[in-house]
Amino acid sequence: MIPVLGYAILAAGLVLALWTGIQAARRRPTSEAQMVGAIVVEVALLVQVVIALIQLFGGHDVAEPVTFVAYSIGVLLALPLGFYLAREERTRWGSVCLCFTAVVVAVMMLRLLQLWQAPVG
Numbered sequence: 743m744i745p746v747l748g749y750a751i752l753a754a755g756l757v758l759a760l761w762t763g764i765q766a767a768r769r770r771p772t773s774e775a776q777m778v779g780a781i782v783v784e785v786a787l788l789v790q791v792v793i794a795l796i797q798l799f800g801g802h803d804v805a806e807p808v809t810f811v812a813y814s815i816g817v818l819l820a821l822p823l824g825f826y827l828a829r830e831e832r833t834r835w836g837s838v839c840l841c842f843t844a845v846v847v848a849v850m851m852l853r854l855l856q857l858w859q860a861p862v863g
Contacts, residue, residue, distance in 0.1 A: 745855060752852055754783045756844070761776060762838075766834045772828045776828075780828075787851075820846045
């Protein structure tokens with residue numbers, strides 16, 4: 743796992759959440775730019791997870807490997823779900839869905855970083 747990329751993904755998730763949250767507060771559906779932003783965050787997540795899993799199976803020790811793998815898989819599922827819901831619900835509630843899933847991605851990335859950097863004992 744690349745910690746700098748992890749923190750960048752965390753920040754991008756929070757920015758996307760703020761952006762879509764403002765859009766929801768304005769009672770507007772998600773814009774195309776926000777959807778592209780969600781795709782960019784998802785691609786960065788995919789790159790980070792692949793790198794982390796390669797390092798993990800290559801011998802890097804993690805305090806809770808099963809939890810780490812579960813979070814790695816789970817973090818990849820949130821944004822596509824939010825993206826789908828935002829596409830289907832072309833009202834402000836679509837923006838709320840994408841906002842919520844962006845927050846979930848940020849929190850899960852923080853937890854992945856904590857697991858990666860925790861001392862093994």
